[in-house]
Amino acid sequence: MPPTPCALCNASRALIIRPKNHQKLCKACFISLFETEIHNTITANSLFSPGERVAIGASGGKDSTVLASVLKTLNERYNYGLKLMLLSIDEGIKGYRDDSLQTVKRNAVQYEMPLEIVGYDELYGWTMDQVVSQIGKKGNCTYCGVFRRQALDRGAARLGIKHVVTGHNADDVAETVMMNLLRGDLPRLARATSIVTASAASEIKRSKPLKYAYEKEIVLYAHHKGLDYFTTECIYSPEAFRGSARTLIKSLERVRPSAILDVVRSGEDMARLVPAEVSGGHRGGKDVIVNEGEAEGDGGCGSANGRASGGEMADMEKQLLENDGARDNETEITVNGHKHDPNCNKSNRMPKKLRKQQMGKCARCGYLSSQDICKACMLLEGLNKNRPKTQIQVSVEEEDSSPTLTRRMEGLTVIPGHQT
Amino acid sequence: MKYVATKVLKRLETNKLRGGFKDPQRTLLVPISFGVSSIVLLHVLNQQLSARAEAGRHSGYNLHILFVDESAVLKHAFLPDLLDMLKQRYPSHTYTVVSLEDYCDYDFDFDLPAFADARTNGHGVLDKITRFKRILSSLPSATSRADMIEILRRRLIIAFAQKHACDSILFGDSTTRLAEKTLSETAKGRGISLPWLIADGSPSHGINCTYPLRDLLRKELGAYVSMTLPPLTPLVCEAPSQTPTSSKETTIDGLMTQYFESVEQNYPSIVANVVRTSGKLLAPSILEDIDACTLCGCPIANMSWGGDQLDSAVPRLADGSGSEHGKAICYGCARTV
Ligand SMILES: [Zn+2]
Ligand SMILES: [Zn+2]
Ligand SMILES: [Zn+2]
Numbered sequence: 001m002p003p004t005p006c007a008l009c010n011a012s013r014a015l016i017i018r019p020k021n022h023q024k025l026c027k028a029c030f031i032s033l034f035e036t037e038i039h040n041t042i043t044a045n046s047l048f049s050p051g052e053r054v055a056i057g058a059s060g061g062k063d064s065t066v067l068a069s070v071l072k073t074l075n076e077r078y079n080y081g082l083k084l085m086l087l088s089i090d091e092g093i094k095g096y097r098d099d100s101l102q103t104v105k106r107n108a109v110q111y112e113m114p115l116e117i118v119g120y121d122e123l124y125g126w127t128m129d130q131v132v133s134q135i136g137k138k139g140n141c142t143y144c145g146v147f148r149r150q151a152l153d154r155g156a157a158r159l160g161i162k163h164v165v166t167g168h169n170a171d172d173v174a175e176t177v178m179m180n181l182l183r184g185d186l187p188r189l190a191r192a193t194s195i196v197t198a199s200a201a202s203e204i205k206r207s208k209p210l211k212y213a214y215e216k217e218i219v220l221y222a223h224h225k226g227l228d229y230f231t232t233e234c235i236y237s238p239e240a241f242r243g244s245a246r247t248l249i250k251s252l253e254r255v256r257p258s259a260i261l262d263v264v265r266s267g268e269d270m271a272r273l274v275p276a277e278v279s280g281g282h283r284g285g286k287d288v289i290v291n292e293g294e295a296e297g298d299g300g301c302g303s304a305n306g307r308a309s310g311g312e313m314a315d316m317e318k319q320l321l322e323n324d325g326a327r328d329n330e331t332e333i334t335v336n337g338h339k340h341d342p343n344c345n346k347s348n349r350m351p352k353k354l355r356k357q358q359m360g361k362c363a364r365c366g367y368l369s370s371q372d373i374c375k376a377c378m379l380l381e382g383l384n385k386n387r388p389k390t391q392i393q394v395s396v397e398e399e400d401s402s403p404t405l406t407r408r409m410e411g412l413t414v415i416p417g418h419q420t
Numbered sequence: 421m422k423y424v425a426t427k428v429l430k431r432l433e434t435n436k437l438r439g440g441f442k443d444p445q446r447t448l449l450v451p452i453s454f455g456v457s458s459i460v461l462l463h464v465l466n467q468q469l470s471a472r473a474e475a476g477r478h479s480g481y482n483l484h485i486l487f488v489d490e491s492a493v494l495k496h497a498f499l500p501d502l503l504d505m506l507k508q509r510y511p512s513h514t515y516t517v518v519s520l521e522d523y524c525d526y527d528f529d530f531d532l533p534a535f536a537d538a539r540t541n542g543h544g545v546l547d548k549i550t551r552f553k554r555i556l557s558s559l560p561s562a563t564s565r566a567d568m569i570e571i572l573r574r575r576l577i578i579a580f581a582q583k584h585a586c587d588s589i590l591f592g593d594s595t596t597r598l599a600e601k602t603l604s605e606t607a608k609g610r611g612i613s614l615p616w617l618i619a620d621g622s623p624s625h626g627i628n629c630t631y632p633l634r635d636l637l638r639k640e641l642g643a644y645v646s647m648t649l650p651p652l653t654p655l656v657c658e659a660p661s662q663t664p665t666s667s668k669e670t671t672i673d674g675l676m677t678q679y680f681e682s683v684e685q686n687y688p689s690i691v692a693n694v695v696r697t698s699g700k701l702l703a704p705s706i707l708e709d710i711d712a713c714t715l716c717g718c719p720i721a722n723m724s725w726g727g728d729q730l731d732s733a734v735p736r737l738a739d740g741s742g743s744e745h746g747k748a749i750c751y752g753c754a755r756t757v
Binding site: 177265272 | 561563609615693752
C-alpha cells in the first residue's frame with residue numbers, strides 16, 4: 001500500500017491523525033496548523049497589544065511549556081512585539097514541584113525568557129506539604145487554588161506585568177463547562193468559557209490562548225517539537241466533580257472528535273444566556289467577563305484524573321436534598337439576617353449587599369479583597385491557629401467563597417455554595 | 421403514588437394548563453412512545469379527567485394522543501396490539517399514529533444540497549421511506565443519525581400539533597431525561613438552544629411545550645408503573661437499554677443516558693440540579709434577533725472563530741450566515757450533516 005499523502009500539502013507522507021478532526025497530516029503541516037490556530041485565537045480576540053509585557057504562568061507541564069514555545073514562535077513570526085516572561089509558583093510539594101521547577105528553569109534558558117519564581121513559603125509561611133500535613137488530603141486543593149491565585153498576581157506585580165497567560169486548553173474548558181452544569185454554577189461556567197477574565201479583585205488580566213487547543217494535540221506538538229516538559233501530575237487529590245466531568249469529556253471525544261470544541265462552543269453561547277442577576281457581574285464587552293468578586297482561579301490544580309473519592313459529590317447531594325426539603329415545606333431559610341429564597345441556586349444565594357461591596361485592601365496583607373481580610377489571610381488564620389481538623393474541613397470544595405468561608409469561620413452554619 | 425400525581429398536576433397548574441371551569445376547553449397533545457414516562461403522564465392526566473367527570477365538573481381539556489411510529493429506523497417493529505390496549509384502557513381520548521417519515525408531508529422538508537439527491541433517483545420521486553433512509557445514510561455517524569431522528573421526531577410532533585390546532589404539547593420527559601438532554605445538546609454544540617429544548621412554555625416554533633414530569637426521576641416513574649391498579653407495566657414497551665456492539669454505534673445521546681443512569685443511582689439531587697440550572701438560561705430571542713436553523717428550528721448564534729478550521733485554512737471570522745449552504749443551519753446541525 002502506498003503511503004497516505006498529507007491532506008494539506010499532498011506532498012509529504014501523512015504521519016499524524018489529527019485528534020480534532022481525524023485529518024491525516026504530515027508533521028510539518030500539523031505543526032504549522034497548530035500554530036496558525038493559536039495565532040487565529042490571538043488575533044480574533046485581540047489578546048495582545050504591541051509592546052505588551054506578558055507573563056506566562058509556567059508550571060513545567062505540557063500546557064504551559066507548549067504555550068511558551070508557541071508564543072515565542074508566533075511573537076517572532078508575526079511581530080506581536082511582546083516581551084515574554086515566565087512566572088512560576090513554588091507550592092512546596094516535594095517530588096512534584098521541585099522537579100517541575102527544574103524543567104521551568106531549563107525552559108527559561110531554552111526560550112531566552114526571564115523567570116520569576118514565587119513560593120508559598122515566602123508569601124504565606126506555609127508550603128503545601130505543610131498544609132496537607134495539617135489538614136489532610138481532603139480539601140487541600142482549596143488552599144492551593146486560593147494561594148496560587150494571589151501568588152500569580154503578586155509575582156506579576158513584582159515583575160510590573162499586567163497580563164498573565166495560562167495554559168488552559170480546550171479539554172480544561174469543556175470539562176469546566178460540564179462540571180459547572182453538574183454542580184449548578186452558571187457564573188463560573190460563564191467565566192470559564194471567556195478567553196479573557198478581568199476582575200475588580202485584581203489589576204492583572206488573565207487570558208488563555210490555548211482555549212481551543214486539544215490536550216492531545218498539545219501533547220503531539222510537544223512531542224514533535226521535542227519540547228522539554230514535566231509529566232507527573234499533582235500528587236494531591238482532585239475534585240470529584242472535575243474527575244467525573246473529565247471522564248465524560250474523554251468519552252465524548254471518542255464518540256465525536258469535535259465534541260470538545262462543541263462543548264466549548266455551547267459554553268460560550270450559554271454564557272450569553274446567563275441572566276445578569278445570576279451571573280453576579282456584568283459583561284465587559286465582547287467575551288470579557290468582568291467579575292466583581294475575587295478573581296477566578298485555575299480551578300484547583302487541574303490535575304484531576306478521576307481518582308477522587310466522590311466526597312464532594314456526596315456532600316453536594318446531601319446539601320441539595322436538604323434544600324429540597326426546605327423547598328417542599330415552602331420555608332424560607334434565613335441566615336445571618338438575610339432572607340434566602342430556597343429556590344434560588346447556590347450560585348446566586350449570596351445577598352446582593354455582599355456582592356456589591358466595594359473592593360478594598362486586605363487589612364493584613366494589602367492584597368485586593370472584597371472583605372476586610374482576604375481569603376488567603378483567612379485560610380492562613382485557620383492554619384496558624386492550628387484549629388482542630390473538623391473546623392477547617394467545612395471549607396472543602398470551596399475555592400471562591402470567602403463570604404461563606406467567613407461566616408463559617410464565625411461559626412455560623414451556612415449552606416455551602418460556590419459563590420464567586 | 422400520590423407523590424407522582426401531585427408533582428405532575430402541580431406542573432400543569434404552574435403552566436396554567438389545568439383549565440379552570442371558566443376557561444375554554446383546550447386541546448393538549450400528548451406524544452407517547454410507550455416508554456415509562458409517557459405512559460405515566462397519560463395515566464395521571466386520564467385520572468384527573470375521570471375524577472372531574474365523576475364529580476360532574478368541567479373537564480378543562482381534551483387529550484390528543486400522538487404515537488410516532490419509528491419502525492423505519494428501529495430494529496424492532498411497533499406492536500399494534502399495544503396501541504389497542506392503550507385505547508381500551510383510556511378510551512375517551514383521540515388517538516393518531518404517524519410515521520417518522522411522514523415529516524415529508526409537512527413543509528419543513530430540507531432542501532440542503534446534501535439531501536437533494538434524496539428526493540429522486542433519476543426516474544421519479546422516491547417514496548417517503550426511501551427518501552428518509554437516504555438522508556440518514558448520508559450522515560457521517562451514528563451520533564448524527566440519532567440526532568437527526570430526534571430533530572425530525574420533535575419537528576413532526578410540533579407540526580402535527582399546529583396542524584390540528586392543539587393549544588399545547590405535553591412531553592413526557594422526566595428530570596433524568598431533561599438532564600441527559602442538557603448535557604447531550606451541550607456536547608453537540610447546541611448549548612444556545614437549551615431554553616428552546618427543555619424549558620416549560622418555551623417559545624419553540626410558536627407553540628407551548630411543557631414537561632409535566634420534569635420533577636420526577638426516571639427511577640421514580642419506573643416504580644410507579646408497577647404500583648398502579650392494574651399495573652401499567654403491560655403498556656410499557658421500551659427498547660432494551662442499547663449497549664452498542666461497537667464504538668461506531670455509540671452515540672452522544674446514548675452516552676449521556678448511560679452517564680445519568682449512574683448519576684441518578686448515586687446522586688439523584690444532582691440530576692435535578694442540572695435541570696434547574698439549565699432552566700435558568702434565558703431564551704436567546706430575549707437578548708437579540710436570531711435566525712432559526714433550517715434543520716432543527718433552533719436559534720443560530722453568530723459564528724466566530726471557534727478553534728476549528730475544518731477544510732479551509734482561513735478562520736470563519738464573524739461569518740453570520742452560519743453555513744455555506746443555501747439555507748442557514750445552526751452550529752450543532754452543521755456538525756450533524
Ligand atoms: Zn503536509
Ligand atoms: Zn490578605
Ligand atoms: Zn440546527
